[in-house]
Amino acid sequence: MIHQFKLGGYNIVLDVCSGALHVVDDLTYDLIEGIASIKEHQAELNKSNGSTGCGMIDEETLVERIFSDMEKKYEGTEMGDRREIEECYGQIKSLISGGKLFTEDTYEPMAGELKARTSGVVKALCLHIAHTCNLNCSYCFASQGKYHGERAVMSLEVGKRAIDFLIENSGNRHNLEVDFFGGEPLMNFQVVKDIVAYARSVEKEHNKNFRFTLTTNGVLVDDDVIDFANRECSNVVLSLDGRKEVHDRFRVDYAGNGSWEKIVPKFQKFVEARGGKNYYMRGTFTHANPDFLEDIKTMLDLGFTELSMEPVVCSEDDPSRLTEEDLPIVLDQYEKLAELMIKRDQEGRPFTFYHYMIDLKGGPCIYKRISGCGSGTEYMAVTPWGDLYPCHQFVGEEKFLLGNIFDGVKNTAIQDDFMACNVYAREECRNCWARLYCSGGCAANAYHATGSVRGVYKYGCELFKKRIECALMVAIHREFNQ
Amino acid sequence: MEHIKTIETRNLCESAKKGGCGECQTSCQSACKTSCGIANQQCENKNK
Numbered sequence: 308m309i310h311q312f313k314l315g316g317y318n319i320v321l322d323v324c325s326g327a328l329h330v331v332d333d334l335t336y337d338l339i340e341g342i343a344s345i346k347e348h349q350a351e352l353n354k355s356n357g358s359t360g361c362g363m364i365d366e367e368t369l370v371e372r373i374f375s376d377m378e379k380k381y382e383g384t385e386m387g388d389r390r391e392i393e394e395c396y397g398q399i400k401s402l403i404s405g406g407k408l409f410t411e412d413t414y415e416p417m418a419g420e421l422k423a424r425t426s427g428v429v430k431a432l433c434l435h436i437a438h439t440c441n442l443n444c445s446y447c448f449a450s451q452g453k454y455h456g457e458r459a460v461m462s463l464e465v466g467k468r469a470i471d472f473l474i475e476n477s478g479n480r481h482n483l484e485v486d487f488f489g490g491e492p493l494m495n496f497q498v499v500k501d502i503v504a505y506a507r508s509v510e511k512e513h514n515k516n517f518r519f520t521l522t523t524n525g526v527l528v529d530d531d532v533i534d535f536a537n538r539e540c541s542n543v544v545l546s547l548d549g550r551k552e553v554h555d556r557f558r559v560d561y562a563g564n565g566s567w568e569k570i571v572p573k574f575q576k577f578v579e580a581r582g583g584k585n586y587y588m589r590g591t592f593t594h595a596n597p598d599f600l601e602d603i604k605t606m607l608d609l610g611f612t613e614l615s616m617e618p619v620v621c622s623e624d625d626p627s628r629l630t631e632e633d634l635p636i637v638l639d640q641y642e643k644l645a646e647l648m649i650k651r652d653q654e655g656r657p658f659t660f661y662h663y664m665i666d667l668k669g670g671p672c673i674y675k676r677i678s679g680c681g682s683g684t685e686y687m688a689v690t691p692w693g694d695l696y697p698c699h700q701f702v703g704e705e706k707f708l709l710g711n712i713f714d715g716v717k718n719t720a721i722q723d724d725f726m727a728c729n730v731y732a733r734e735e736c737r738n739c740w741a742r743l744y745c746s747g748g749c750a751a752n753a754y755h756a757t758g759s760v761r762g763v764y765k766y767g768c769e770l771f772k773k774r775i776e777c778a779l780m781v782a783i784h785r786e787f788n789q
Numbered sequence: 790m791e792h793i794k795t796i797e798t799r800n801l802c803e804s805a806k807k808g809g810c811g812e813c814q815t816s817c818q819s820a821c822k823t824s825c826g827i828a829n830q831q832c833e834n835k836n837k
Contacts, residue, residue: 326801335792395792431815620823664829667798671827672808686815744828
């Protein structure tokens with residue numbers, strides 16, 4: 308399978324299954340499109356008549372037709388010359404024979420292999436340090452931090468047990484990840500500090516390396532938090548929606564006051580003090596601001612350069628939900644964001660957008676790409692009282708309760724469901740060019756959109772595919788302009 | 790005439806040979822938390 312698209316002045320051809328990426332001229336782009344249609348025609352006929360060849364036009368005739376079309380289309384130019392077309396076709400054939408174009412998908416037997424091989428190994432926990440929040444954001448997927456339940460905070464005892472649970476269940480895995488999440492984790496900051504101290508005290512004897520991430524709304528950030536996070540957290544995620552009026556529309560305290568004025572100076576101090584360590588400004592965009600590029604520009608103007616902006620996750624009847632009418636606006640914003648990145652690169656003022664980070668030479672191996680997201684198997688969320696859920700987005704959905712950190716996973720039927728989530732578990736994904744970049748997508752999004760973790764959240768797919776196209780284009784541009 | 794420029798990428802077919810160590814991050818960690826993908830993740834396999 309291939310995917311070809313034009314973006315940023317480039318004709319781009321992605322060979323989906325090998326990962327090869329080509330930038331081609333117009334003639335090649337059209338020829339490859341023609342060859343793809345021949346292959347499609349042959350595959351359709353094979354499917355309908357059982358490979359008897361009945362009704363099939365031979366390949367030579369079809370290629371000849373494409374050559375003829377090219378001669379007409381490019382008549383009067385160098386590319387309309389028959390010899391040039393044939394030479395171009397030869398270059399394409401070399402790529403095909405070299406396994407860099409129209410590569411077959413032979414990975415299906417491997418699907419699930421990684422999960423089976425690492426069955427029972429947990430390498431990351433999302434600790435719900437506080438099911439409470441000092442902001443009252445109506446768009447919050449976690450219902451203002453309460454996750455549709457009672458307010459609660461995690462005790463140190465539960466936190467320590469979670470660390471032990473992770474060590475006990477992590478097999479040979481050296482790097483273990485722990486997210487401090489909520490609600491607002493800084494409402495229970497002492498426990499965060501004590502959990503980290505405990506983990507550090509036991510990691511060496513178990514040959515583990517803990518990596519901590521703190522997600523915060525910023526309200527309680529002070530020098531103590533900054534010092535701690537910069538010392539102990541490999542990453543911090545700072546929630547800011549961008550423009551003041553956008554941020555303050557949803558991110559308000561319980562008296563209804565916006566939080567932008569209060570948190571922005573704190574975040575600026577926080578990021579400056581990080582001295583290059585990882586951080587992300589993480590915004591949410593909604594139906595109220597599908598023009599989210601303006602919010603990204605605001606973040607840049609405030610001096611932030613590591614950015615993430617996510618589509619809102621909320622119920623169908625929520626007025627902040629993105630609509631079909633928003634979709635073309637959002638897709639256009641993604642393209643303009645890519646253009647902005649290139650422009651800022653040229654000005655010597657680069658920035659990072661989380662979804663456009665793509666490591667073409669060293670990205671994930673094929674096992675990772677076909678194995679699904681890992682929720683419910685290698686990654687779980689822990690509630691303040693120690694219950695285990697497949698991920699933070701399932702907390703509060705009682706049927707997804709897996710077990711707890713004291714007794715382990717008991718609901719193996721649900722875990723098996725998540726174990727079986729991979730690229731080949733969804734029919735729609737099998738035929739999607741982006742499947743080796745999303746790995747089948749988010750199980751929670753799928754569940755909330757379709758009622759099944761093996762469903763497909765189509766709206767999210769549209770956004771994802773556009774983001775990957777943009778990411779590839781920016782990567783190509785950087786490659787050519789290094 | 791050169792019609793095609795191929796960008797250097799990790800060969801996914803080849804990655805099957807030494808892949809699957811499992812040391813990489815889980816997909817939903819770090820910045821997003823609500824719309825996972827794996828494209829932006831780093832491979833942490835020391836023996837690739």
